[in-house]
Structures are given as structure tokens and as C-alpha cells.
Amino acid sequence: MGFENVGKVWTPQGLQELLGTLTKPDWCDSITLHHTAAPSLAQRPDGFNAQHIKNIQSFYQNELGWSSGPHLFVDDDQLWGMCDFRRKGIHAVSFNKRSIGIEVLGDYDSESAKTGRGLDCWKTAAAATKVLLAWLGLPPNASTVLFHRDDPKTSKTCPGRKVEKEWVLDLVAKADAAADDTAHAKPTLDVTLKSTEWRFVGERWCIPVRVYLLKRGVADAEIAAKLKKTATGFHFDDELLEGAFYDKDSSMTWAPARELIDLV
DSSP: OOOTTTTOEEOHHHHHHHHTTSOOOSSOOEEEEEEOOSSOTTTOTTOOOHHHHHHHHHIIIIISOOSOOOSEEEOSSOEEEOSOTTSOOOSOTTTTTTEEEEEESSOTTTSOSSSHHHHHHHHHHHHHHHHHHHHHTOOOSTTTEEEGGGOTTOOOOTTOTTOOHHHHHHHHHHOOGGGGGSTTSOOOOSSOOOGGGOEEETTEEEEEHHHHHHHTTOOHHHHHHHEEEETTEEEETTEEOTTOEEETTTTEEEEEHHHHHTTO
């Protein structure tokens, strides 16, 4: 065991709901924050997907010989599970026995943590940290929110030279888990789309219908035959795609992601 949560993905509020069903561990007194360094933000322009996490698990198990790893991997807007929160992981020599480990996507020795995607990743990590500390019954402070570089047995700069403890603690204090799980949050898909294939329209996240269905394995000919516009709106076969629209710039029909998830 040790990689029980590989394949599981949450928003901060989804994590909060999960933790509400679990008994908190008596060994944990802190959260330790890391950056992935490699991959960097530039190497993962669309964040993580399920295969990325499986590849990291394989590296830990087969290359490093680890029986476990960090507990969470965080990207722009999602939390990717790796290890059971109730069990000790492997992520920082001095802190493994007392701390839950979170890896934040990016190389914050060179990439910005305070603008763009870097800031999005750190806000998501801060929300996850706040949820975990609340579950553990711990206040957020410099003793309960650790950096990998706080470990006296490492010379690493992790989670990056551009990340300061006081700044992270401020993010944690301001974090709101619920804000990340409203209609404004991207739905979780079982396929990976580029960042340009997401648009927030009419209070909903929309994606191109054909692109999504092709990635789900629907044949192009079937899509062409079933995707139709009628007087009542766009339909796929007999299903009305509420909120769907045709975009001239992309020459594609778009629809709210939640409308498409149950189609196939």
C-alpha cells in the first residue's frame, strides 16, 4: 500500500467533504509544502492529468524504491491524490513521520508564484492546506505550515526561492474552499483539454463539443450525424444541449461541460 489515492481528484471543497468521513491521524502535526520543480508550469501547460500522476507513482516505486510518496499534487485548480491522508508518506526526511506532504506544480526557483498560473496553483494549494489543517484541528502558522527547505537534513530550496512563508500563510488565511467548488469551478473530466478549449460563458464552463466527443472515442462521422441545430437549440441525437452555441471564431459548437459529461 502507499499509493491508495492515485486516480482520485478533488476540488478543495471535495477534499473537505472526503476528510469529513475519515478519522484524523494522531501522528500528524503539520503540512509540508513542496514544488515539483520538474515538471514545471511550462512543461505542464494544461496542468496534471491522471497519466502524469501514474508516471510519478511509477518513478517513486520503480526508480527510487519508495513504498509511498507525497499525499497530494496540486495544479491550477485541482487536487490529485497519491497517498492516504491517514498514513505517513515519503516527501521530506525529517518530516515524513509528522507531516502531510503537498506538491505544488511549478518550478518556483525560476517561475513566478505570485502571478498567472503560479498564483492559481498556490491559491489552490493554500485552500487545500486550510482544509487539511481544519481537519487536523491545527491553526495555520509557521510551525504547522512547513516548507521542505525547513528540513535541516536537506539543502534544497523547495518550494522555491520565490515562495516566502509569510506570503503562503496569508494565502492560507484568505483561502475559501467553498469558492473553488461553485459553478465557477471547472468540472472534472476524464479527458484532458487544452486551456484554450475551456471558456467561461453564461456562468458555466464550456468546451467544444466535437473535440470532447472525439477524445471520448466517438467517431467523427457519428458526431456529424447526431450534432444538429433545431429551432429549440443544439441537440446531440435526441439530447438537448442546454446552453450550447456556435462560435464563428473557432468554427465550433461549444456546450457547457456538464451537459456533455453524461452523453457517452
